[in-house]
Amino acid sequence: MKEIRNKTTRPVRIALPGGKALHLGPSKVAQIADNAVKHAGVKKLIEAGTIEILGEGERTEAGGPAANVPGPATGPAKQKFRRGSGER
Secondary structure, three states: OEEEEEOOOOOEEEEEHHHEEEEEOOOOEEEEOHHHHHOHHHHHHHHHOOEEEEEEOOOOOOOOOOOOOOOOOOOOOOOOOOOOOOOO
């Protein structure tokens, strides 16, 4: 995966292979497939200076979570309600 960044102050629509498009906000970073960098629409934006390639993005194991994805929230244990016994 390659990381790209929008260098402009306006949102950009990037045409990707397979008829897909990536909408990238101002100064935002996104990941695209390695073969998408060779696509004509992406090359055109790189040459115009609209976007830049930052390099390799994070790779994850097949089916494994990414390193920067937060895990389940930890906090106080959930208390169970216990109805008291006795006369009612």
